[in-house]
Amino acid sequence: QMTQSPSSLSASVGDRVTITCRASQGISIYLAWYQQKPGKVPNLLIYAASTLQSGVPSRFSGSGSGTDFTLTITSLQPEDVATYYCQHYHSVPFAFGPGTKVDFK
């Protein structure tokens, strides 16, 4: 079971944004983050909790292990408006968090 907070947030261009994901039991670093823009297919951002997928801008970063994880966007850009999901892949059944919707003030 995965939880995320906040469920939504509004920020300004250039803001630092932090999203938290919590697992109900320890999952080591078997955690991925995805970005889903409106009307689009989810896109992998980060895997193994902190490894940036190729092609993903360096303003995205991930951290954490065990049960608590964080996705950080250091300087929010207009194209970052999206819903962000964490997913654990420690052991089956895998699961996604409920998502965090990020938009602009």
Add this chain to the structure above:
Amino acid sequence: EVQLVESGGGLVQPGGSLKLSCAASGFTFSGSAMHWVRQAPGKGLEWLGRIRTETNTYATAYAASVKDRFIISRDDSKNTAYLHMDSLKTGDTAVYYCARAYLDSAAFLLVWGQGTPVTVSS
């Protein structure tokens, strides 16, 4: 180009069945674990299940919400994965995605199809 193309979605009555297909190209399908994920209208992503490779005995696993109703299979000769859905409920209405895992043993989802919509309604 790495590509996944789902098909088979549509309108089905409650209690009915449907079989979705996921055609793969541009990568070694037989060496890839395949997953199915769905997204109900206006809702989040829900992991449904996965099938591993022949090396891992085509092992399957499912979410509790669909276990005993959904079956994942694959045909490596056709580079295609399948999701067979039985006893469909209105709550199964969603866009259904197939996705390729990075590795059989590292199940983060590297490549996604465009999705196929399923509507369960009378």
